Amino acid sequence: MTRAFQGLDSGQLLLICAAGLVAVAGVAHTAAVGLDRPEIAVGFGALIAVGELARLTMPGNREVAPIGAAAALGYTLLLDLSQERLQHPALQVVAVIAVGMIAGALPHLAVGRPPRLDAMARRLLTGALLAFAFRPLVDPLYLYTQPPDENWWPALAVMIVLIALSLLVDVLIAAMLRAEQVRTAFRVAVRDEINMAFPLGAAVGASGVLLALATHSMDLVALLVFAAPLLVTQVAFRKYAGIRATYLQTVRALSRVTEVGGYVEPGHSRRVSRLAVAVGRELGMAEPELLELEYAALMHDIGQLSLRDPIPGGATVLTDPDQARRIAELGAAVIKQTGVLDRVADLVRRQCDPVAADPPLSSRIIKVANAYDDLVGGSTDRDRAGAALERLRLAAGTAYDPAAIEALARVADRYAAAHRP
Numbered sequence: 001m002t003r004a005f006q007g008l009d010s011g012q013l014l015l016i017c018a019a020g021l022v023a024v025a026g027v028a029h030t031a032a033v034g035l036d037r038p039e040i041a042v043g044f045g046a047l048i049a050v051g052e053l054a055r056l057t058m059p060g061n062r063e064v065a066p067i068g069a070a071a072a073l074g075y076t077l078l079l080d081l082s083q084e085r086l087q088h089p090a091l092q093v094v095a096v097i098a099v100g101m102i103a104g105a106l107p108h109l110a111v112g113r114p115p116r117l118d119a120m121a122r123r124l125l126t127g128a129l130l131a132f133a134f135r136p137l138v139d140p141l142y143l144y145t146q147p148p149d150e151n152w153w154p155a156l157a158v159m160i161v162l163i164a165l166s167l168l169v170d171v172l173i174a175a176m177l178r179a180e181q182v183r184t185a186f187r188v189a190v191r192d193e194i195n196m197a198f199p200l201g202a203a204v205g206a207s208g209v210l211l212a213l214a215t216h217s218m219d220l221v222a223l224l225v226f227a228a229p230l231l232v233t234q235v236a237f238r239k240y241a242g243i244r245a246t247y248l249q250t251v252r253a254l255s256r257v258t259e260v261g262g263y264v265e266p267g268h269s270r271r272v273s274r275l276a277v278a279v280g281r282e283l284g285m286a287e288p289e290l291l292e293l294e295y296a297a298l299m300h301d302i303g304q305l306s307l308r309d310p311i312p313g314g315a316t317v318l319t320d321p322d323q324a325r326r327i328a329e330l331g332a333a334v335i336k337q338t339g340v341l342d343r344v345a346d347l348v349r350r351q352c353d354p355v356a357a358d359p360p361l362s363s364r365i366i367k368v369a370n371a372y373d374d375l376v377g378g379s380t381d382r383d384r385a386g387a388a389l390e391r392l393r394l395a396a397g398t399a400y401d402p403a404a405i406e407a408l409a410r411v412a413d414r415y416a417a418a419h420r421p
Contacts, residue, residue: 009180012118015173019121022128026094036088040078043220045100047071047227052104054231055115056238060196060287062174063119066204066237067230068104071223072097072127073208076134077159080216090131097127122173130166134158156209163205171198183414184281192287248294255298263304263311267378273297275369275411276362282407283361293362296347300366303331303348315374325352355401364401368392368408371400385412 008016035041051068058064076093080086101124105115138158174197175189182189207230214222255269276297280290304311304327316324332349335341351366353359359367375388389409396402 008118011177011180012121015125015177016117016121019124019128022094023098023124026091026098026128029089029091030095036092037086040086040220041075041088041092041096043223044071044075044078045096045103047223048075048097048100049104050227051230052101052115052120053107054234055104055108056234056241058196058200058237058241060178060192062197063116064197064200064237065104065123066200066207066234067227068101069123069127069204070207070211070226070230072100072123073130073163073205074211074215074226076127076131077208077212078215079138079155079212090128090135093131094124094128097124118177122170122177125173126166126170129169130162133162133165137162156213159209159212163209167198167201167205170201182281183278185284188281188284188286196287251295251298255302258301258304261305261310263307264301265377268373269298269301271373271378272300272366272369275373275408276365278411279365279369279404279407280362282411283365283403285361289362292344292347293365295341295344296351296362297366297369299331299335299344300348300351300370301327301331302334303327303329305334306330317371317374321352328352354399355397361401361404365404365407368400368404372408372412380416382416385416 048068048071051065051071054067055063055065072093075096078086078088101120105120108115138155171190171193175186175193178184178193179186179189184192207226211222211226214226218225252270255273258264259266259268273294277290277294280293285293301316304316307327311319316327319327328349328351332345335345335348347360347362347366350357350359350363351370353363355364371392372385372388375391376385379385389405389412392400392405392408393402396405
């Protein structure tokens, strides 16, 4: 469990503490007054636990549990069962969600895979906010009027509005955390969360509403009926995430060929990749663009394999511009042979273009990051880094993009501060 707390910033710790207090309040209240309809609570709690057990990591290192989140929504929005109206309080909903999440996380802890506490806390708090807002609004519309079946439409409208608001809150919380973690602008983090996480959140919200409506008609059998397609969908998501992770690992392995062959210094491709992605974030690039940038930065020197005699130290910044351009073009031709990385190949090909030729931003970033690492390498010496930046600034506007240089300077300052003894 100690590993789960390592590397957490103040925002993550605050979120975890808030979720912990809400969970303790929910469990304490439920223990004091007892469970309302315990068979329903156990059924939904078990499905939440299964969802947490089958959680997965999506692109951008986002931990999600779609099945658990849909089950939590279903229990929160459940109004009746077998024509019997339910009035389980919001604190009981919080208790069921919290206990289900903890039960699903225990097997992962047992095998040394601690959960992302900030992700769990966010899911719990989002569910708690929805539970506390839903009951006061929907009870007067549904529970205290007759006949019940004719009052589903107002209740359904409340469900949809509150789910949309809860998704918005979840996106904002996730963006605040991510902006701090990856050091990007908040507006960029919000845009990335909307593009990457909101579609899945909308699907989970729709599944939660359908589960609540199905349980109204099918009783607890709906849990089994809905669990099967949700599991199939999650398996598909897991395969997609696995393929994407394998793809990135393959690209990283290929990028080391130039190092193993002695064409570039050890670690050069990884350092350029990290610098380029950090600069891209500093300049507000979206996640899909950052992924392409990472691929291109990892393989930016692969064209050196065509050289009969390696460049001393692999420093293309010190070579003739025409030779550097030929290396870039040969590398792009190699990458293009994959048939699926045409955009990455174009970024590699244009990395040596002058600023006046208006190359893509990613190509300009790679050129700056590569030149900086050629001059500095793995050194943390501030004087050496300052001299390298000054050399790049002297060629700003012609060979190098000024905005990329200044973004690199800010990234280098943060890196130096983090490694200062």
